[in-house]
Amino acid sequence: MPLLHSRLFLFFILFFAYSYSSAQDEYYPPIEINDASSTTEKTGKQDGEKAQEEDAMTALEKKKERLKRLRLGGIFGVQFGNFTYVNISPTVGYMVIKDRLEMGGGPIMIYQRFRYNSFGAYNFFVYGADVYTRGFLYKGLFLEARYDLVNKPSYFNIDRRLNVHHLLLGGGYAAPISNIGVLNVSLLYNVLDNEESIHRGTFGKFPLILTIGFGFGIGRN
Secondary structure, three states, rough: OOOHHHHHHHHHHHHHHHHHHHHHOOOOOOOOOHHHHHHHHHHHHHHHHHHHHHHHHHHHHHHHHHHHHEEEEEEEEEEEEEEEEEEEEEEEEEEEEEOOEEEEEEEEEEEEEEEEEOOOEEEEEEEEEEEEEEEEEEOOOOEEEEEEEEEEEEEOOOOOEEEEEEEEEEEEEEEEEEEOOOEEEEEEEEEOOOOOOOOOOOOOOEEEEEEEOOOOOOOOO
Protein backbone atom coordinates (compact mmCIF):
# COMPACT_ATOMS: atom_id res chain seq x y z
CA MET A 1 0.00 0.00 0.00
CA PRO A 2 2.74 2.52 0.80
CA LEU A 3 4.22 1.82 -2.62
CA LEU A 4 0.80 2.36 -4.28
CA HIS A 5 0.31 5.64 -2.43
CA SER A 6 3.76 6.75 -3.46
CA ARG A 7 3.01 6.00 -7.12
CA LEU A 8 -0.37 7.79 -6.99
CA PHE A 9 1.25 10.84 -5.38
CA LEU A 10 3.97 10.86 -8.03
CA PHE A 11 1.32 10.56 -10.77
CA PHE A 12 -0.61 13.60 -9.45
CA ILE A 13 2.60 15.61 -9.14
CA LEU A 14 3.52 14.88 -12.76
CA PHE A 15 -0.06 15.56 -13.94
CA PHE A 16 -0.18 19.02 -12.30
CA ALA A 17 3.31 19.84 -13.50
CA TYR A 18 2.31 18.99 -17.09
CA SER A 19 -0.96 20.99 -16.81
CA TYR A 20 0.89 24.06 -15.49
CA SER A 21 3.46 23.79 -18.25
CA SER A 22 0.73 23.55 -20.94
CA ALA A 23 -1.05 26.56 -19.48
CA GLN A 24 2.18 28.57 -19.62
CA ASP A 25 2.65 27.73 -23.33
CA GLU A 26 -0.81 29.00 -24.40
CA TYR A 27 -0.72 32.05 -26.76
CA TYR A 28 -2.86 35.03 -26.03
CA PRO A 29 -2.98 37.52 -28.93
CA PRO A 30 -2.29 41.11 -27.92
CA ILE A 31 -5.23 43.41 -27.53
CA GLU A 32 -5.25 46.09 -30.20
CA ILE A 33 -6.02 49.56 -28.91
CA ASN A 34 -7.09 52.02 -31.57
CA ASP A 35 -5.60 55.46 -31.03
CA ALA A 36 -8.57 57.70 -31.82
CA SER A 37 -6.46 60.85 -31.56
CA SER A 38 -3.94 59.49 -34.10
CA THR A 39 -6.71 58.60 -36.56
CA THR A 40 -8.30 62.02 -36.13
CA GLU A 41 -4.93 63.72 -36.63
CA LYS A 42 -4.28 61.73 -39.83
CA THR A 43 -7.75 62.52 -41.16
CA GLY A 44 -7.28 66.15 -40.23
CA LYS A 45 -3.99 66.29 -42.13
CA GLN A 46 -5.61 64.75 -45.21
CA ASP A 47 -8.51 67.20 -45.05
CA GLY A 48 -6.08 70.09 -44.52
CA GLU A 49 -3.93 69.09 -47.49
CA LYS A 50 -7.05 68.72 -49.65
CA ALA A 51 -8.27 72.16 -48.54
CA GLN A 52 -4.87 73.70 -49.37
CA GLU A 53 -4.94 72.11 -52.83
CA GLU A 54 -8.45 73.43 -53.40
CA ASP A 55 -7.40 76.91 -52.21
CA ALA A 56 -4.37 76.85 -54.52
CA MET A 57 -6.54 75.77 -57.45
CA THR A 58 -9.08 78.49 -56.65
CA ALA A 59 -6.32 81.13 -56.49
CA LEU A 60 -4.94 79.95 -59.85
CA GLU A 61 -8.38 80.04 -61.45
CA LYS A 62 -8.95 83.56 -60.10
CA LYS A 63 -5.60 84.68 -61.51
CA LYS A 64 -6.47 83.22 -64.93
CA GLU A 65 -9.86 84.92 -64.80
CA ARG A 66 -8.24 88.28 -64.03
CA LEU A 67 -5.83 87.85 -66.94
CA LYS A 68 -8.69 87.00 -69.29
CA ARG A 69 -10.35 90.28 -68.37
CA LEU A 70 -7.32 92.41 -69.27
CA ARG A 71 -7.34 94.16 -72.65
CA LEU A 72 -4.29 95.63 -74.35
CA GLY A 73 -4.89 97.85 -77.33
CA GLY A 74 -5.03 101.42 -78.49
CA ILE A 75 -5.09 103.67 -81.52
CA PHE A 76 -2.11 103.66 -83.86
CA GLY A 77 -2.02 105.67 -87.07
CA VAL A 78 0.48 107.13 -89.54
CA GLN A 79 0.27 109.45 -92.51
CA PHE A 80 3.13 110.90 -94.56
CA GLY A 81 3.38 113.68 -97.13
CA ASN A 82 2.98 117.44 -96.83
CA PHE A 83 1.11 116.63 -93.66
CA THR A 84 2.81 114.02 -91.50
CA TYR A 85 0.82 112.46 -88.68
CA VAL A 86 1.96 109.73 -86.28
CA ASN A 87 -0.34 108.65 -83.47
CA ILE A 88 0.84 106.14 -80.86
CA SER A 89 -1.78 105.91 -78.12
CA PRO A 90 -1.72 102.52 -76.32
CA THR A 91 -4.42 101.61 -73.80
CA VAL A 92 -4.89 99.09 -71.02
CA GLY A 93 -8.44 98.06 -70.22
CA TYR A 94 -10.18 95.74 -67.80
CA MET A 95 -13.57 94.04 -68.00
CA VAL A 96 -15.02 95.27 -64.71
CA ILE A 97 -18.18 93.29 -65.42
CA LYS A 98 -17.42 90.23 -67.52
CA ASP A 99 -18.54 90.65 -71.15
CA ARG A 100 -20.51 93.78 -70.17
CA LEU A 101 -18.43 96.72 -68.93
CA GLU A 102 -14.85 97.63 -69.92
CA MET A 103 -12.89 100.53 -68.43
CA GLY A 104 -9.38 101.67 -69.23
CA GLY A 105 -7.04 104.38 -70.36
CA GLY A 106 -3.55 105.23 -71.49
CA PRO A 107 -1.18 107.91 -72.81
CA ILE A 108 -1.67 109.95 -75.97
CA MET A 109 1.43 110.65 -78.06
CA ILE A 110 1.02 112.39 -81.43
CA TYR A 111 3.62 113.85 -83.75
CA GLN A 112 2.53 116.25 -86.49
CA ARG A 113 4.47 118.01 -89.22
CA PHE A 114 3.14 120.59 -91.69
CA ARG A 115 5.04 121.58 -94.80
CA TYR A 116 3.89 125.08 -95.72
CA ASN A 117 6.26 125.60 -98.70
CA SER A 118 9.15 123.93 -100.49
CA PHE A 119 11.69 125.13 -97.91
CA GLY A 120 9.89 125.28 -94.61
CA ALA A 121 7.90 123.02 -92.31
CA TYR A 122 6.51 123.18 -88.84
CA ASN A 123 6.41 120.19 -86.52
CA PHE A 124 5.21 119.68 -82.95
CA PHE A 125 4.22 117.05 -80.40
CA VAL A 126 0.87 116.51 -78.74
CA TYR A 127 0.80 114.52 -75.52
CA GLY A 128 -1.76 113.77 -72.89
CA ALA A 129 -3.95 111.05 -71.37
CA ASP A 130 -7.12 109.21 -72.25
CA VAL A 131 -9.74 107.32 -70.22
CA TYR A 132 -12.69 105.41 -71.63
CA THR A 133 -15.67 103.25 -70.75
CA ARG A 134 -17.46 100.76 -73.00
CA GLY A 135 -20.76 99.16 -72.14
CA PHE A 136 -21.58 96.15 -74.30
CA LEU A 137 -25.23 95.83 -75.27
CA TYR A 138 -25.45 92.79 -77.51
CA LYS A 139 -22.58 90.68 -78.77
CA GLY A 140 -20.06 93.21 -80.17
CA LEU A 141 -22.28 96.31 -80.05
CA PHE A 142 -21.28 98.85 -77.41
CA LEU A 143 -21.82 102.38 -76.14
CA GLU A 144 -18.66 104.38 -75.46
CA ALA A 145 -17.64 107.44 -73.44
CA ARG A 146 -14.12 108.80 -73.80
CA TYR A 147 -12.34 111.73 -72.15
CA ASP A 148 -9.05 113.13 -73.49
CA LEU A 149 -6.82 115.81 -72.02
CA VAL A 150 -3.92 116.87 -74.24
CA ASN A 151 -1.23 119.53 -74.22
CA LYS A 152 -0.53 121.09 -77.63
CA PRO A 153 0.61 124.29 -79.31
CA SER A 154 -2.16 126.68 -80.22
CA TYR A 155 -3.24 126.64 -83.84
CA PHE A 156 -3.28 130.46 -83.71
CA ASN A 157 -0.02 131.03 -81.81
CA ILE A 158 2.54 128.28 -82.27
CA ASP A 159 4.70 129.65 -79.47
CA ARG A 160 1.96 129.08 -76.92
CA ARG A 161 1.03 125.65 -75.61
CA LEU A 162 -2.28 124.97 -73.93
CA ASN A 163 -4.36 122.16 -72.46
CA VAL A 164 -7.38 121.04 -74.46
CA HIS A 165 -10.23 118.88 -73.14
CA HIS A 166 -12.29 116.48 -75.24
CA LEU A 167 -15.40 114.52 -74.31
CA LEU A 168 -16.39 111.94 -76.92
CA LEU A 169 -19.72 110.09 -76.73
CA GLY A 170 -21.10 107.48 -79.08
CA GLY A 171 -21.02 103.80 -79.86
CA GLY A 172 -19.43 101.18 -82.02
CA TYR A 173 -18.80 97.55 -82.76
CA ALA A 174 -16.06 95.15 -81.63
CA ALA A 175 -15.36 92.77 -84.52
CA PRO A 176 -13.52 89.58 -83.52
CA ILE A 177 -10.09 88.96 -85.05
CA SER A 178 -9.83 85.17 -85.01
CA ASN A 179 -9.45 84.27 -81.32
CA ILE A 180 -6.66 86.74 -80.52
CA GLY A 181 -8.53 90.03 -80.17
CA VAL A 182 -11.02 92.51 -81.57
CA LEU A 183 -11.13 95.41 -84.00
CA ASN A 184 -12.97 98.32 -82.35
CA VAL A 185 -14.77 100.69 -84.75
CA SER A 186 -16.37 103.68 -83.02
CA LEU A 187 -18.39 106.67 -84.16
CA LEU A 188 -18.06 109.40 -81.53
CA TYR A 189 -19.39 112.94 -81.16
CA ASN A 190 -17.03 115.53 -79.66
CA VAL A 191 -19.20 117.28 -77.09
CA LEU A 192 -16.48 119.83 -76.20
CA ASP A 193 -15.63 120.69 -79.77
CA ASN A 194 -13.71 123.95 -80.24
CA GLU A 195 -11.16 125.51 -82.57
CA GLU A 196 -8.22 124.02 -80.62
CA SER A 197 -9.56 120.47 -80.62
CA ILE A 198 -7.28 117.78 -82.06
CA HIS A 199 -10.35 115.76 -83.09
CA ARG A 200 -11.66 117.03 -86.39
CA GLY A 201 -14.87 115.82 -87.98
CA THR A 202 -14.30 112.79 -90.18
CA PHE A 203 -17.17 113.73 -92.49
CA GLY A 204 -16.77 117.51 -92.59
CA LYS A 205 -17.03 120.30 -90.05
CA PHE A 206 -19.58 118.43 -87.95
CA PRO A 207 -17.58 117.00 -84.97
CA LEU A 208 -18.42 113.35 -85.63
CA ILE A 209 -15.24 111.25 -85.46
CA LEU A 210 -14.68 107.76 -86.80
CA THR A 211 -12.00 105.91 -84.83
CA ILE A 212 -10.48 102.49 -85.34
CA GLY A 213 -8.52 100.69 -82.62
CA PHE A 214 -7.49 97.26 -81.48
CA GLY A 215 -7.89 95.20 -78.35
CA PHE A 216 -6.12 92.00 -77.35
CA GLY A 217 -6.76 89.76 -74.37
CA ILE A 218 -3.87 88.43 -72.29
CA GLY A 219 -5.33 85.23 -70.79
CA ARG A 220 -6.25 82.31 -73.00
CA ASN A 221 -9.59 80.54 -72.84
